[in-house]
Structure formats: C-alpha cells, structure tokens
Amino acid sequence: MSTVTSYLDRTSTYFDRKTIIRALVAAALFLVALIVLPEISGADWITTFTSVAIYSVVALGFGILYGRVGMISLGQVALLTIGCWIGARLAYATSLPFPLLLLVTGACTCAIGVLVGLPALRLSGLYLALITLMFAGATTIFLSVTDFPNGGGGWSGVSVAGQLTTSTPPVRRPSWAVADVAFYRYTVIVAAILFLLALVHVAAKPGRAWATIRESEPAALAAGVNITLYKLWAFALASFVTGVAGCLLAAQVGVPRAITFQTQDSLTLAATALIGGIFSLWGAVIAGIFNQLLPFLFSAQWNVSPNYLLIIFGAGLLQVLLTAPGGLAEQFPKDMANLGRLAVRRFRSLASGQGGEGS
Amino acid sequence: MIEVNGLTVRFAGVTPIDDMSVTFPGGTCGLIGPNGAGKTTFFNVLSGFVKPAAGTITAFGENLLKMADYRRARWGLRRTFQTEMAIEKLSIFDNVALIHEHSGAKRSDRNADVLGAIEFVGLTASPQDKVGGLGARERRLVEVARAVVGKPRVVLLDEPAAGLPDEETGHLSSVIQRIPSEVGALVILVDHDMSLVSACCQTTAVVDFGRLVASGPTAEVLHDEHVMRAYLGTEDAE
Numbered sequence: 001m002s003t004v005t006s007y008l009d010r011t012s013t014y015f016d017r018k019t020i021i022r023a024l025v026a027a028a029l030f031l032v033a034l035i036v037l038p039e040i041s042g043a044d045w046i047t048t049f050t051s052v053a054i055y056s057v058v059a060l061g062f063g064i065l066y067g068r069v070g071m072i073s074l075g076q077v078a079l080l081t082i083g084c085w086i087g088a089r090l091a092y093a094t095s096l097p098f099p100l101l102l103l104v105t106g107a108c109t110c111a112i113g114v115l116v117g118l119p120a121l122r123l124s125g126l127y128l129a130l131i132t133l134m135f136a137g138a139t140t141i142f143l144s145v146t147d148f149p150n151g152g153g154g155w156s157g158v159s160v161a162g163q164l165t166t167s168t169p170p171v172r173r174p175s176w177a178v179a180d181v182a183f184y185r186y187t188v189i190v191a192a193i194l195f196l197l198a199l200v201h202v203a204a205k206p207g208r209a210w211a212t213i214r215e216s217e218p219a220a221l222a223a224g225v226n227i228t229l230y231k232l233w234a235f236a237l238a239s240f241v242t243g244v245a246g247c248l249l250a251a252q253v254g255v256p257r258a259i260t261f262q263t264q265d266s267l268t269l270a271a272t273a274l275i276g277g278i279f280s281l282w283g284a285v286i287a288g289i290f291n292q293l294l295p296f297l298f299s300a301q302w303n304v305s306p307n308y309l310l311i312i313f314g315a316g317l318l319q320v321l322l323t324a325p326g327g328l329a330e331q332f333p334k335d336m337a338n339l340g341r342l343a344v345r346r347f348r349s350l351a352s353g354q355g356g357e358g359s
Numbered sequence: 360m361i362e363v364n365g366l367t368v369r370f371a372g373v374t375p376i377d378d379m380s381v382t383f384p385g386g387t388c389g390l391i392g393p394n395g396a397g398k399t400t401f402f403n404v405l406s407g408f409v410k411p412a413a414g415t416i417t418a419f420g421e422n423l424l425k426m427a428d429y430r431r432a433r434w435g436l437r438r439t440f441q442t443e444m445a446i447e448k449l450s451i452f453d454n455v456a457l458i459h460e461h462s463g464a465k466r467s468d469r470n471a472d473v474l475g476a477i478e479f480v481g482l483t484a485s486p487q488d489k490v491g492g493l494g495a496r497e498r499r500l501v502e503v504a505r506a507v508v509g510k511p512r513v514v515l516l517d518e519p520a521a522g523l524p525d526e527e528t529g530h531l532s533s534v535i536q537r538i539p540s541e542v543g544a545l546v547i548l549v550d551h552d553m554s555l556v557s558a559c560c561q562t563t564a565v566v567d568f569g570r571l572v573a574s575g576p577t578a579e580v581l582h583d584e585h586v587m588r589a590y591l592g593t594e595d596a597e
Binding site for chain 1: 406407408428429430431432433437438440444446447448449453456457458460461462487505
C-alpha cells in the first residue's frame with residue numbers, strides 16, 4: 001500500500017533521479033560530440049565521425065526491429081542504400097531545402113521498408129532473416145546493373161558519358177553546413193533527433209506493445225495488441241530513420257557509387273549491433289563506432305587490413321551471444337561496477353593490512 | 360452471462376471440443392476436467408486463437424466469435440496463461456499499463472487504474488521493479504493484475520495456482536473471490552486444485568473428451584457420480 005502511494009507521488013513529479021542522471025549524461029556526451037570532438041580532431045577523423053553518426057542510426061533501426069520486436073532484418077544496409085539513392089536522386093532533380101529532402105527521403109524509404117516488412121507478418125526468425133538478406137542482395141545487384149546514379153542531371157541521374165568525371169557535381173549539403181566540420185555537426189544533430197524519436201516510441205505505448213510481441217504473440221493478442229499494426233509500425237520507424245541516414249550519407253559522400261554498399265555490410269551491421277547491444281539505444285552508438293571507427297583506425301592509422309575486423313567481429317559476436325546477450329551497452333557498466341567494487345575491496349584490505357601491522 | 364451452443368473444434372483428426380453446450384451464469388465459474396479434456400482449447404476459442412468448426416458463443420448478448428481477436432481485449436475479455444506470460448523486460452507498472460492502454464479505457468485514468476489493480480492483487484514489490492526479477496508467486500499476481508485492470512467483463516484464469524505452494528494459493532484464492540464483486544467481471548477458472556475451485560466458484564462445469572459432463576452448483580457437481588468417474592476415475596483404478 002505504502003509503496004504504491006509513494007510511487008504515485010513519484011510519478012506525479014514524472015521524472016525520477018535515475019532518468020535525470022541518464023538524460024544529463026546523454027546531453028553531456030552529445031555536447032562533447034558536437035563541440036569538443038571537431039576541435040581536437042583532424043579532417044580525416046571528422047569524416048569518420050560523420051560516418052559513425054550515420055551508421056549509429058542504421059544500427060538503431062536494426063535494434064528497434066530485433067531488440068524491441070524480435071524481428072531479425074538483415075536488409076538494413078540495403079535500406080540505407082535505397083535512402084542514399086533516393087536522397088541523391090531528389091537532390092539532383094529538385095531544389096528542396098535540405099531538411100525537407102531528409103524528410104521526403106525518410107518517408108519514401110519508410111514506404112519501401114514497410115513493403116519489405118510485410119513478410120514479417122507471417123515469417124519469423126531464420127526465414128525472415130533470409131528474406132531480408134535476399135532483399136539486400138537484390139538491391140546491391142539492381143543498383144550495380146543500372147549503375148548507381150553517377151551525377152547526371154534530372155531524374156535518371158546517369159550522365160551521358162556513363163562515366164564519373166571530375167566535373168560530376170556532388171550531392172548538395174545544407175547551405176550552412178557545406179564544410180566537413182559543419183556537416184559533421186549537422187549530422188550529429190539530426191542523429192540525436194532520430195534517437196530521441198526512437199526513445200519516444202520505446203518508452204511509450206508502441207514500446208510496450210513491441211515488448212509484448214517479442215515475448216509472446218498469443219499474450220500480445222490477448223492483451224489487445226494489434227500485432228499487424230505494431231510490427232509494420234516498427235518497420236516504418238526503422239526504415240524512416242535509415243532513409244534519413246541514407247540521405248545524410250549521400251550528402252557526405254557527395255557522389256555515391258553502388259560499390260560503396262555490399263550485401264555483406266548488412267551482416268557486419270547485424271554483428272556490430274549485437275556486440276553494441278540491441279536492448280539499449282546506447283548499443284546503437286557503440287555499433288556505429290565499431291562499424292566505422294575501427295575500420296578507419298585499422299586502415300588509415302595502423303596500416304592493418306580492415307578485413308581482419310571480420311574475425312574480431314565474429315569473435316565479439318560469439319562472446320556476446322554466449323555470455324552477454326545485452327551486448328557492451330549492458331555489460332560494460334556492470335563490468336566497470338564490478339571493477340570498482342574489486343578496487344575498493346582491494347584498497348580496504350590493503351589499508352586494514354597496513355593498519356594491522358602498525359598496531 | 361456467457362452461453363456456448365454446439366461448440367465444435369477440429370484439428371486434423373482430433374476433436375478437442377465436440378458439440379459442447381454450456382452456460383456460465385456469472386460470478387466465478389469453475390471449468391474442470393482431466394488433462395486433454397479441452398479446457399485450454401475452449402479458452403483459446405474465447406480468445407480468438409482457435410476458430411471453431413461449428414457453434415456459437417454469446418457473451419453478454421454479443422456474438423464473441425465475430426469479433427477480431429485483438430479487439431476482444433478492448434471489448435473486455437482478459438486471460439492468463441498456463442505458463443505465465445508477464446513481460447520480463449517491462450516493469451510491473453508497464454506490464455499492467457500495457458493492457459490498460461489497449462483496453463479503450465481513458466488515458467487520464469491510467470495511473471490510478473494500474474496502481475489500483477496492483478494493489479487489488481496485493482503485490483508489495485515496487486511498481487517500478489522489472490518483472491524479470493520477481494518470483495513465481497509475484498509473477499502470477501502481475502498476470503492477475505493484468506487481467507483485472509480497466510473494467511474487464513470476462514476474466515479467464517488458466518490454472519493460476521499451478522506450481523504455487525498451498526499458503527500462496529490461499530492468497531490467490533482470496534484475490535480471485537473478490538474479482539466478481541469488486542471488479543465486476545465474470546470469472547472462468549480452470550484449475551486442477553479442487554480446494555481452490557470449491558473455495559472460489561459458485562457454479563462449476565465439468566468437461567471430458569470435449570463434451571460437457573455435468574454443470575451446476577460446485578458442491579453438487581463435485582459429488583456427481585459421472586464426475587467422480589470421469590475426473591477421479593483414474594484414482595479408483597489405481
């Protein structure tokens with residue numbers, strides 16, 4: 001009785017201490033990424049950080065589908081490709097302001113993503129993974145055969161020469177974010193908004209409905225959850241954020257080519273998303289770092305072939321599946337807490353040991 | 360009142376419910392029978408998971424079988440499952456709130472209704488605790504809280520006492536007995552624990568091989584000769 005009443009008091013203030021601390025930490029990290037990082041890092045790092053932000057959003061889409069609803073989709077990078085393609089096309093063909101370009105690209109990708117999600121109403125697990133992986137393969141093949149828009153004008157976007165030339169105009173960037181650093185900041189802000197959008201969903205009615213579906217579909221039905229609606233809703237949200245990320249990527253790369261996107265990227269994304277942690281939004285940020293920052297460190301900084309990363313991701317995935325299903329996002333704070341306790345115990349025993357000698 | 364008429368369910372070659380007609384008048388009604396008698400299948404028909412081959416079900420004057428499965432919760436049908444299905448990743452509050460927000464009840468009533476349901480079942484854990492960390496007894500109570508939140512009309516309890524020790528069944532029994540008067544819902548209770556059924560149910564229906572064997576006031580039914588044979592017959596044979 002008393003717990004219930006005190007809970008009512010607490011919920012009437014709406015935010016409890018834990019939530020406030022989490023929000024403050026997130027805000028602080030956001031400000032560091034927005035203001036401090038560009039000040040202390042060089043030009044090539046900035047491009048990589050932009051990619052980290054973009055792929056975090058893609059991992060976020062994967063996390064919504066698999067971590068929240070339990071639908072494994074290996075077609076997320078294909079949706080990123082499609083977003084990139086639509087973004088590039090619209091940028092060449094129209095003069096829409098950039099934020100509107102992002103929204104329209106997101107909406108178009110969302111429509112395609114919902115279509116891809118239709119099989120998920122009947123299939124689950126391995127079968128859904130296979131179908132979506134085939135979708136990713138088909139997208140790669142389609143865009144290679146038709147030659148990814150190479151900067152020609154109009155809707156088709158294929159230049160007459162059929163070849164990239166030095167005069168190929170890049171996909172435009174927002175007018176106040178043309179330089180790399182400014183565009184990095186723009187990307188971080190858009191990514192933060194997309195994460196907030198996901199948070200609003202996860203913490204509210206859709207998030208609870210998704211959790212029920214993930215646990216058991218009969219229980220969800222008995223609870224009155226419209227399973228068709230909420231599954232497609234998850235696909236719509238995941239595809240929207242991925243489409244927006246694709247448009248950002250088009251503007252970042254300037255002249256996107258089909259070769260940039262490989263079917264296997266979908267698998268790497270799934271692996272890094274699982275390592276990062278699919279039950280937490282932070283996991284998506286970690287996944288973005290693993291997916292983009294590590295290859296950069298390997299190839300550009302340490303002169304090691306980034307292909308070795310596949311082995312590392314494989315081992316990481318095995319470790320996560322066996323011992324830490326919540327991924328780094330859940331495991332790392334626990335490990336740090338344990339380490340802290342261990343350090344305190346060690347320190348105390350040392351101190352008491354010395355005290356004993358002294359007396 | 361729920362009236363079932365000529366209900367038949369067929370799975371390939373098996374007829375778990377065979378031309379069953381039964382009336383649940385109100386209050387708490389027991390539904391008992393040996394394993395495989397068709398009790399859970401009957402609940403699955405009510406929930407909409409199983410489409411019957413023939414028959415009608417009228418609940419409070421409405422044709423239940425015509426309703427889409429997920430709409431039945433909004434209409435006021437609630438159930439618990441044999442293996443409890445409270446959602447581990449959500450808090451107790453969110454588990455109950457989830458049902459409330461799909462039940463068509465007013466959003467402004469949500470906090471009070473949800474906390475009221477948690478209090479009704481006598482859960483003492485903090486509503487913010489994750490269900491994943493609770494014991495078997497508390498998870499059962501979370502399920503019952505989910506079943507009573509937001510003005511249900513019919514509550515189906517599928518072996519709620521399974522796996523609980525006697526003293527905890529006692530508390531559960533007192534909660535179930537209060538549902539008709541305090542929540543205002545008709546309760547159908549399936550359980551193998553006869554003391555729980557006799558304590559909670561004014562009327563009881565007995566099914567065997569998908570057919571109604573007997574129904575009426577619980578005390579009379581439990582002493583019925585056919586019931587003894589159908590239900591406890593195995594014990595006599597031993």
